[in-house]
Amino acid sequence: MTEDKELLREIWFAKIPVCFHLASEEIVNFQKPDPYYLMCPRITYFPLVLDKVVKYFSRFVDSSKQQGIDIWIEYEGNPVKWHYPIGLSWDLICDEASLPWNLIIHFDNFPDDELVRCNSRALVQSMFMSTIKEADALKHRSQIISAMQKKEHNQLWHGLQEEKFEQFWAVNVKLMEHTNNEPFRCIPFRFYQLNQPYIQRLFKPLSENGTPNTLGDLVRQVFPSSIEDDNEKLTVLTHGIQPPFETPIHWMSEHLSYPDNFLHLCVFPRKSCSGTNQKSS
Amino acid sequence: METNVETKPVEINAEGELTVPFSWRSSIRQQLDTRKLREEKPFEDLINFCCRVFALYATNPDLGNFTHASSEPLSSASERSSLYARLKEAEANLTAAHGEISRLEKQLAELKTQLQFERDEHAILRVLYDDLTKKLSAKTHEADHLLIQLKAMKAADAEKLNELNAREERLLREKKRQELEAVAAATRVVEVEEGILVDQGETASVPSHVIAILPDRMLCSTDAHDGDVYALRWCSSEGSGGRFCDLVATGGSDRKVKVWQVSSSQLHMKETLVGCNGGITSIDCSNDLIIASSYDFTCRIWSILDGKLRRTLTGHADKVLTVKFSVVANRCISGSQDRTIRVWDYDKYACTKTLYPGSTCNDLVLSKGQEVVISGHFDKKIRLWDMRTECSVHEIYLSSRISSLDLSSSGQYLLACVRDDTLKLMDLRMNQVVKTFSADSFKVGTDLTKATISPDNDHVIAGSASGSIFIWNVNTSKVDRVLKSQHNSTVGVASWSPQGQLVASCEKNKKLVIWN
Numbered sequence: 001m002t003e004d005k006e007l008l009r010e011i012w013f014a015k016i017p018v019c020f021h022l023a024s025e026e027i028v029n030f031q032k033p034d035p036y037y038l039m040c041p042r043i044t045y046f047p048l049v050l051d052k053v054v055k056y057f058s059r060f061v062d063s064s065k066q067q068g069i070d071i072w073i074e075y076e077g078n079p080v081k082w083h084y085p086i087g088l089s090w091d092l093i094c095d096e097a098s099l100p101w102n103l104i105i106h107f108d109n110f111p112d113d114e115l116v117r118c119n120s121r122a123l124v125q126s127m128f129m130s131t132i133k134e135a136d137a138l139k140h141r142s143q144i145i146s147a148m149q150k151k152e153h154n155q156l157w158h159g160l161q162e163e164k165f166e167q168f169w170a171v172n173v174k175l176m177e178h179t180n181n182e183p184f185r186c187i188p189f190r191f192y193q194l195n196q197p198y199i200q201r202l203f204k205p206l207s208e209n210g211t212p213n214t215l216g217d218l219v220r221q222v223f224p225s226s227i228e229d230d231n232e233k234l235t236v237l238t239h240g241i242q243p244p245f246e247t248p249i250h251w252m253s254e255h256l257s258y259p260d261n262f263l264h265l266c267v268f269p270r271k272s273c274s275g276t277n278q279k280s281s
Numbered sequence: 282m283e284t285n286v287e288t289k290p291v292e293i294n295a296e297g298e299l300t301v302p303f304s305w306r307s308s309i310r311q312q313l314d315t316r317k318l319r320e321e322k323p324f325e326d327l328i329n330f331c332c333r334v335f336a337l338y339a340t341n342p343d344l345g346n347f348t349h350a351s352s353e354p355l356s357s358a359s360e361r362s363s364l365y366a367r368l369k370e371a372e373a374n375l376t377a378a379h380g381e382i383s384r385l386e387k388q389l390a391e392l393k394t395q396l397q398f399e400r401d402e403h404a405i406l407r408v409l410y411d412d413l414t415k416k417l418s419a420k421t422h423e424a425d426h427l428l429i430q431l432k433a434m435k436a437a438d439a440e441k442l443n444e445l446n447a448r449e450e451r452l453l454r455e456k457k458r459q460e461l462e463a464v465a466a467a468t469r470v471v472e473v474e475e476g477i478l479v480d481q482g483e484t485a486s487v488p489s490h491v492i493a494i495l496p497d498r499m500l501c502s503t504d505a506h507d508g509d510v511y512a513l514r515w516c517s518s519e520g521s522g523g524r525f526c527d528l529v530a531t532g533g534s535d536r537k538v539k540v541w542q543v544s545s546s547q548l549h550m551k552e553t554l555v556g557c558n559g560g561i562t563s564i565d566c567s568n569d570l571i572i573a574s575s576y577d578f579t580c581r582i583w584s585i586l587d588g589k590l591r592r593t594l595t596g597h598a599d600k601v602l603t604v605k606f607s608v609v610a611n612r613c614i615s616g617s618q619d620r621t622i623r624v625w626d627y628d629k630y631a632c633t634k635t636l637y638p639g640s641t642c643n644d645l646v647l648s649k650g651q652e653v654v655i656s657g658h659f660d661k662k663i664r665l666w667d668m669r670t671e672c673s674v675h676e677i678y679l680s681s682r683i684s685s686l687d688l689s690s691s692g693q694y695l696l697a698c699v700r701d702d703t704l705k706l707m708d709l710r711m712n713q714v715v716k717t718f719s720a721d722s723f724k725v726g727t728d729l730t731k732a733t734i735s736p737d738n739d740h741v742i743a744g745s746a747s748g749s750i751f752i753w754n755v756n757t758s759k760v761d762r763v764l765k766s767q768h769n770s771t772v773g774v775a776s777w778s779p780q781g782q783l784v785a786s787c788e789k790n791k792k793l794v795i796w797n
Contacts, residue, residue, distance in 0.1 A: 010313045017324035036335065037328040039321070056335060100324055240320060241312035247305035256309075 007255055011239055012165045015039040016090050017100035022057045023074070026065070026108050033060045037100065041163055042087025042239065043259050046073060046080065047124050048161055053105060061107045069119060070110040073103050079115045083127055088264045091237050092192055125157050128260055132156065135188035135261030136175055138202075139253075144175055160259050168259060175261055176254050187253045189263035191222055205250040215252060216245030223267070237266040446589070453586050457569070491690075493735035493781035495752060496796030499767050500783065503548045505541070505793035506533030509560070511729050512573070513774040513787045516540065516566035516585065527778070528585070529785050530571055531793055532561025538573050540585060543783060543795055552588040556581050559600070562729060563644075565613070567606035572613055572627075574601035580615050582627055594625050596632045602729070603644045616642025616656055624668070636671060638664050643728055644685045648709075649692045655709075657683030657697055659728075665712075677712055679705060685731040689738045696741055698732035700725050704741055706755065718743075718753040720760050726771030726789070733776040742784065744772020750786055750796075767794050 020036040027033065036053050040046075050071070058066040073080040080089055080103065090101060110117065118124065136145035152171045159168025178184075183205045191199040201222055207213050215236065223234060235242055238256055257263050512532035527543040528551065538554035538561055559576025566572075569585045580601055582592040599619035606613050611628040618641045624634035640660035647654055652668040663677040663686070681701035688695055694715075695707045702725050706716035724746035732743035740761060742752050748768035754761045768788040775786035784796040 007310060007313070010317070014313075014317070015321055015325070017320065017328055037324075037331040039325060039328050052332075052335075056339070099320060100328070239313070240316040241309060243312075244305035244308050247309070251306075 004255055008169065009165060011256065012041075012043060012163075012168075014042040014087065014239065016042060016086060018086075019100040019102050020053050020057070021102065021104050022060055023104050023106045023108075026061050026106065028062050029060045031060075033057060040086050042090070043085055044160060044163065045084075045124055045128075046082045046086060046089075047118050047121065049086075050105075057105060057107070065107040068107060070106070070108055070117075072106050072110055072115055074106060075101075075103055079111050081115065082118045083116070083124075085258050085260075085264065087239055088192065088258070088266070091240060091264075091266045092194055121161070128157065128160065129153060131260035131262060132175070135257075138186040138188040139175070139184040139261070141185065144177075148174070156259075172259070172261075176257075183250055184253060187218070187249050187263065188257070188261055189218070189253070189265060192264065192266045193268075203249070205248075205253070212248045212250055214245060215243055215247045215249055218249055219245065219267075233270050235268050235270050237268065238264060449587065450584070453569070491736045491779075491781050493737045493740055493777050494797075495740070495762050496764065496784045497762065498797055500546050500795040500797040501543070501548050502767065502792055502794040503541075504791040505531045505539060505787065506535045506537065506791055508534035508791070509773075509789045510787035510791060510793060511773055512538075512561050512564045513731075513776060513785055513793070514564040514566055515776060515778045515785065516571065527783070529778075529793070529795070530564045530566065531787055532564050532573050533791075534560035536560060536575070538564060538571060538583065540571070540588075541793070543785075546797075548793070548795065552583075552585065554581075554583040554588055554590070556583070556590040556593070562601065563603040565605045570606070572604050572606060574604035574615055574617075576600045578617075578619075580604045580613065580625070582613075592627045592630065594627060594630065594632070596623060596625075597621070602642060605645060605647055607647055608650065614645060614647065614654055616645045622654065622656055622666070634668070634671060636666055636673075638662075638673065643683055644731070646686045646688045646695070648688065655686060655688070655695060657686045659683075663695075663697060663707075675712055677707065677714075679714075682728065684725060684728045687731070687733045689734050690736060691738065694734070694738070696732055696734050698725060698730055698743060700728070704732050704743055704753070706741070716755065716758050718751075718758055720751055720753075720763075722747060722749065723751050727773065729773055730771070731774040731776070733774075735777045736779055736781045742775045742777065744768070744775045744786055744788070746771045748772060748788060750775050750784075764796060768792065 016039070018038050018040045020038065022033050024032070033056070036056050038049065038053065040049050054068045054071060058068060073082070075093065084092075093101075133142065133145050136142050148171070155167060155171050158164070159171070185204070187203045187205055189200070189203065193199075199222060203213070203218055203221060205213055207217065219234060219236060236245075243252060243256065253263055510531050510533040512530075514530045516528040516530050529541045529543060529548075530538055531541065532538045536555070536557045536559060538557075539550055540552040540554070542549045542551045554571060554573070557573065557575040557577055557579070559578075561573050561575055563574045564571060566585070570582055570591070571585055572580055572582045574580050578595065578597045578599060578601060580594040581590060582594075583590050594613075594615070597615065597617040597619050598621075599617055601615050601617045604613055604615040607624075611626050612633075613625050613627055614622060615625065616622045620637070620639055620641055622636040622638060622642055622645065623632045624636075625631065626633045636654075638656060638658060640658040640662070642656045642658055645654055645656040653674075654666040654668060656664050656666065658664065659682045661679050661682050663679065663683060664673045665675040665677075666672070667674045679697065679699050680703075681699045683697050683699055685698040686695060693709060695709050697705045697707065699705055702719060702723055704718040705714045706718070707713060708715045718741055722745065723743070726744070726746035730744060732741060734741050734755075739755055740752050741755060742750060744750050748765070748770055750764040750768070750772055751760055752762045752764070753759065764784075764786075768786065769792075770789040772786050772788045775784060777784050782797070785793065786796065787793045
């Protein structure tokens with residue numbers, strides 16, 4: 001699986017160029033600050049990369065807000081969810097013409113009705129660990145994650161936080177293993193559509209007759225009306241790529257999952273027929 | 282974005298395997314590569330450089346300022362002009378503020394000088410105040426001193442006055458003694474003459490020559506007091522035939538005791554004795570002293586000779602209704618509405634004894650020579666007291682409350698005026714009523730109405746509520762004479778003079794009448 005390991009590295013180290021602007025109404029200096037550019041890892045979360053940005057911009061805002069308790073990020077008028085991995089947020093918007101991704105950072109006027117406040121890294125950590133546990137509950141009835149020591153949990157978190165591939169995967173590989181050569185019980189996945197709540201179902205990696213289920217099978221099950229006459233109306237995007245529908249779902253779960261062990265799949269209606277047919281003929 | 286994938290339907294992987302079933306894998310790999318080219322490569326170097334610049338800027342802020350300064354003129358000429366405008370505005374503000382400051386300073390200086398003035402003034406006033414305070418304290422001292430001196434002088438004055446009084450008294454007594462001796466020498470002859478002419482059945486201590494003449498006409502009258510006349514007394518008990526024989530003392534609600542001299546059908550007011558703060562209820566004489574009981578709870582003693590107040594006896598808790606001198610020296614006895622009878626030693630200003638009859642004492646008399654006090658009370662009883670035992674030795678119960686008592690000159694008979702419009706004569710040896718006097722139109726007017734026995738013990742006299750005066754014969758118990766048409770209101774007291782020639786009566790309405 002050397003090539004697969006290479007693929008995992010590609011997924012892990014993928015980055016998106018982001019350009020942060022300070023919300024103009026919150027500038028108290030005479031001078032407008034220059035935008036701050038950053039390459040953000042796709043697999044991590046915004047609260048983990050914003051430290052330098054916040055420090056840079058805090059000089060330009062009102063002194064009472066400099067602690068950054070009310071920080072939030074806006075994209076074209078909508079708040080960006082900090083608890084989504086950065087790659088997922090970008091895939092959902094998916095406007096490659098606008099690279100680098102222009103985001104507006106706010107220190108004030110927190111949209112309490114739309115967003116949960118994120119005050120500390122500990123909050124992100126507990127969110128991340130609970131998602132991993134949920135994923136393992138689907139895959140192995142929580143057997144593996146529960147058997148792990150506290151140290152290994154911390155190793156997972158610190159691997160993510162410090163973007164250390166080896167450190168993270170040394171533990172994460174246990175979560176991806178087949179115990180007793182059995183496949184996962186269910187595949188942890190979430191389907192995202194723009195401006196809608198995500199969809200999560202129970203889906204087994206093998207069909208009833210023992211053949212491995214594919215991405216296409218999953219899409220067909222979750223969106224029964226999406227496929228008519230061998231012509232899919234939907235495209236699925238994750239990590240900035242469109243995995244072919246025949247890709248075995250088990251393999252995807254092992255290789256294309258985010259560090260929280262979930263497949264975060266964005267679903268779009270297919271734009272006309274100009275797109276290439278993904279099915280191998 | 283999906284256009285640049287899947288150029289080859291079939292691919293061979295690194296191991297040379299036919300990977301038709303795995304074409305999805307190569308597709309994924311290819312897509313990842315193109316993604317990297319698309320999203321990362323164009324920006325990576327630039328952004329990393331940018332980050333390095335920012336890091337440098339963060340560690341070295343001066344550099345940042347420099348870069349800003351150099352870039353500013355190009356970017357913001359308009360900004361600068363606006364800044365200039367603001368600067369000018371600020372300067373203008375500053376000069377205005379300076380003006381304000383100088384104005385305020387001037388004002389402050391003015392206020393300071395004013396304050397200084399006020400302070401000076403305050404200091405001056407303070408000095409003045411201190412000076413005045415000192416003066417005041419000096420004056421107060423002086424006043425205290427003067428007061429003390431005044432007190433001392435007053436004390437000295439009083440002493441002197443006392444001395445003077447004592448001397449005067451001594452002189453008067455001396456003079457009187459001489460006069461008495463002279464008079465005694467003179468009357469001895471008369472007595473002998475009269476003794477031959479008149480011979481009364483009564484013996485004892487009564488002078489045998491005394492005959493009570495039944496009056497039939499008014500000798501003279503006057504308005505004695507401004508208000509009611511309650512009390513009347515002939516003041517000639519000792520002066521037998523002397524100068525005092527024709528003195529009448531009256532007392533009334535105008536708080537005064539007046540002493541009148543009756544001489545040849547005229548009344549001369551000899552003395553007005555003042556000092557009481559209430560109406561006079563009864564009067565008694567002894568030698569040259571007059572005692573009067575008053576509504577102001579006191580008894581007062583004056584000297585007839587000079588009309589000066591000598592003693593004030595206080596101690597009763599209510600109106601004093603009667604007072605009498607005792608035969609014992611310096612003693613008098615008073616009866617009061619406070620239901621007590623008090624015995625006083627007036628030289629010592631002291632109450633020496635108190636009797637508790639338990640009822641208002643309207644009148645009292647003292648038996649001659651004996652230590653017996655007879656008192657008449659509101660509760661219809663006459664009480665006889667032995668002064669040695671301080672308790673009631675006998676009680677005589679009458680039909681109504683007793684307004685007055687009088688003792689015959691022999692001391693054997695007691696006349697009581699009773700409010701059932703009768704007079705009762707009692708024999709003190711038996712303590713029994715022996716005679717009762719009454720008349721159809723005779724009404725006892727007040728609780729202070731006094732009935733008296735004539736000096737020769739043959740008649741009794743009393744004033745009625747109608748203004749008539751009734752005289753009864755003791756032996757027959759019949760009315761001998763009625764004196765009318767001089768009094769218009771209740772007659773309080775009617776009494777013979779000790780010599781028996783004159784009768785004095787007083788009525789409620791100011792009037793004093795002398796009958797002949």
